[in-house]
Amino acid sequence: MIGDRWGLSPDKICWVFNAIIKPIMTYACVTWAPRLLDNKSLMTRLDRAGNLTLLMASGARRTSSQEVLHTLFSFLPASLELEKTSLLQALRLKSLEHWPNLQVDHTVRKSLEPCCYIIDRILNKIFTNYNCHTNDLTKPTNISQKNYTLEINGNDMVPLDPINYIITTYTDGSKHSDDSTGYGVAIFIDKETRMTENYTMKQHHTVFQCEAHALLRASILLNDILSSPSLSEHRVIIYSDSQALIKALSNPYSISKTIIDLHNSLNDTASTHLITIEWVPGHKDHYGNELADKLANIRAVVPNPTLSTNQPNIPHTFFKNKVHKYTNDKKNKRWNNSNISKNTKELVSAIVNRNLQGQHLFKLGFDVLKPLTRLITGHNNLNHFQNKIDFTTAPYCSFCEDDVHETAMHLICDCEYFARTRMEKFGEDPITIDQLMRLTSLTKKKDLTVLLDFIGDYEL
Incomplete structure (x- = not known):
């Protein structure tokens, strides 16, 4: 093989x-x-x-x-x-x-x-x-019967302004890098009348769930608004900048309780009025979308004293x-308790801390990966390891006069023989393992092959 x-x-x-x-x-x-x-x-x-x-x-x-x-x-x-x-x-x-x-x-x-x-x-x-x-994961449920319509148009689409007999609604959700979440809803009944709602959600909710909950709240609010006799002839257009949400609603089946609850609420609201859910490009200076985005971000940054009711279940990804x-x-824990040599553990820990590890190393090719792995593990042809399997071999460095064991890290970090090469490659001499990994992460390749470039043709 x-x-x-x-x-x-x-x-x-x-x-x-x-x-x-x-x-x-x-x-x-x-x-x-x-x-x-x-x-x-x-x-x-x-x-x-x-x-x-x-x-x-x-x-x-x-x-x-x-x-x-x-x-x-x-x-x-x-x-x-x-x-x-x-x-x-x-x-x-x-x-x-x-x-x-x-x-x-x-x-x-x-x-x-x-x-x-x-x-x-x-x-x-x-x-x-x-x-x-x-x-939030549940049994596959049929959501193919829809009283509402879904539309995804091109990036050049322009939302309608609130005009006679049309209520325009904008929804948005937000999740920040610190896991703070929120949603915003803006409903324009006409050019002068509008209603807004924004609340904080829980940290484990995904941005998709924030978008879905915003649409759910819009549906519930619209259901109350449309109960007024003066609005009996109005139709509703709901704008969302989440294509993923609209595509999830367009599927005939769903395994998400969030989507199923949203579908049922939209069907109830659309049983008496014509409702269209349309995708709008985000961050294109559309006033309604920017307002909903601002409302969502406000509640992600400045939480409400109380959370919104009927929030989505915990997403399956959280579990x-x-x-x-x-x-x-x-x-x-196994790694920390393992009986590994100090130099190897220090080197591997430095590699992990700099995020230079991972299965992407396999893409380097066998010719590169083989000597690189042997260099890192310490199980190679250098005298330190050869002395462990053949006591006739002296463990000391072949290049310097000091009685120092010949390991890959000795050659790269502090062997006097390679002092000039070390200054040319890294600009420092001697160099610690942590400094070595920092300089490695700043190289053009941003991988560990710089270690092989230093050792050169030395057979590992």
């Missing part, structure tokens, strides 16, 4: 593992994996499949620490991948009401506990303050992100 000069490229090997091997390993794992999580011998055997993939793709030596490779390439061990997939499958089954609601029997031996008990215990640990049943964080924290 792969050799030094032939076979699949590293990114293709990674693709084969993710697309073919991993789905086979995790198939229906929610029904069997939780019982195996405490069985270290079986988990070790499962970990070998992922470890073999990393060894084949990176060209690392078999003696390389798996914790180093998992951290360097942002890979989860197979045991944690099974746990993560089991939890995600359980969350989906719970939201679709397919999860068994069993009472915990404390008389059952722990080794004989059903898998659902084990998963519930883990989920309750992760979501201490949240109820998984408040998930997924919590599970991802839980498994990544367990991986990081």
Whole structure:
């Protein structure tokens, strides 16, 4: 499948593992994996499949620490991948009401506990303050019967001004980098009369949910406004700058409680009046859209004393992100507790802190990735490692007279022989690992190949 000069490229090997091997390993794992999580011998055997993939793709030596490779390439061990997939499958089954609601029997031996008990215990640990049943994900529901119409025109469309027998409405949602959220609604009954509403939403709501809730509130407000006899002949045009929201409403089925509730509200309002929901380009100086955007941003920055009522459920992505964080924290705990050499751990930690790690390293190609991985892991042809496997080899540096072990970081950071090259490449001598990673992130390539450029043709 792969050799030094032939076979699949590293990114293709990674693709084969993710697309073919991993789905086979995790198939229906929610029904069997939780019982195996405490069985270290079986988990070790499962970990070998992922470890073999990393060894084949990176060209690392078999003696390389798996914790180093998992951290360097942002890979989860197979045991944690099974746990993560089991939890995600359980969350989906719970939201679709397919999860068994069993009472915990404390008389059952722990080794004989059903898998659902084990998963519930883990989920309750992760979501201490949240109820998984408040998930926005639900069963596929038919929303094909629509009393309202949906339109997405070109970027050059111009919204109508409020004229006789037409009520124009603008909605918008906002989510800032600090996760503060809000929505705004502006309703123009005529050129002189308007109604506005803006409220704060919760931090876990997505910008899509803010947009949807703004449209829901507009529908509820319009339902009250249109009950007036003087407006019985009026039609309504609602403008939204979210194409994703309009496309979600145009689908015949939905698995989001937010969209289903919005659809039902629009259908109720449109049962007596003609309602059109039309996309408007955002930030094009359209007065109504800019007003709704301003209202939403105000409430994202300056929260209301009270939140809006009937807010959307917690998005499914929130639960997924919590599970991802839980498994990544367990991986990081393994890394922090691993018995790795100080230099290697310091180098890999510096790489992670500068966001230079990840599976994008596989795109460098095998010729580049192999020596780079061996340089980082410390398992290479330099004297320090060769002394560990062959005591006849002295561990000291071949280039300088000091009795310093010959490691890749010694050659790059402080070996006197490379002092001139170090000044030419980095402008500093000697150089620390943290300085090295900072300078690496500022290079044109913004990757770790600068380390190989420094070492040159030295065989690792």
